[in-house]
Amino acid sequence: MYKSFCIIPTMQSVLLIDDVSQADVLMRPGRAELLRRLVEPRSCSQIADELGSTSQRVYYHVKALEGAGLATKVSETQVRGFREAAYQAVAQSYWLSPRLVQLSGGPRVTRDRMSRNYLLNLAEELHIEVGRLGARIDETPTVGLSAHVSLADPTRRGEFLTDLQTAIQQLAAKYGGPASDETYRLVLACYPISKGEINV
Secondary structure (H helix, E strand, O other), rough: OOOOEEEOOOOOOEEOOOOOHHHHHHEEEEEEHHHOOOOEEHHHHHHHHHOOHHHHHHHHHHHHHHHOOOEEEEEEEEOOEEEEEEEEEOOEEEOOOOHHOOOOOOOOOOOOOHHHHHHHHHHHHHHHHHHHHHHHOOOOOOOOOOOOOOOOOOHHHHHHHHHHOOOOOOOOHHHHOOOOOOOOOOHHHHHHOOOHHHOO
16 A cells, blocks of 8 residues: 655755756756745646646656755655655755866965955855855854945055954954864955945
8 A cells, every 4th residue: 555755854044066966967957947946845747837848857857856965855645546746955045166167277275365366265165164054054153244445545445454454353362262163264355346336
């Protein structure tokens, strides 16, 4: 006798994709749209009706997503003599690791902290480390701060940099110490933007 089953999955907020084969599965046409529709458990026939496609075609792509660990089967029931499965995405959003598209040539790390390459490397590390928080991100205290400063007067740039370094050094002196389970990374980035890019 056939018995239906139902699994209540724990969805991750973010899934970091740093495997080329997994990224290849995700980037095939139409599959990102399938994952958007699988935020809630759905059967292939339900999605096919919505997309005006066939159940067989949707099933092929959903099984590819499942095989790559991007979706999972959460239930299966008997419907008119046929077994119908429901699938769900494993995460609410997917981040592609910057390392998947790194260009060859030149060292990754530069010692010049004022260079754009250093800032890009720092942004890459931030992207990957936050992505790896995975299912823990909802339970892990994080904070993001953003502000705009005006340094139109070149003489204020040095003053601003000195104040910034002093503030960071004071924080490091006050909260620094051996690594523990409550160790956090503080990342600071400062770069020019145009007036049109400012979001109030």
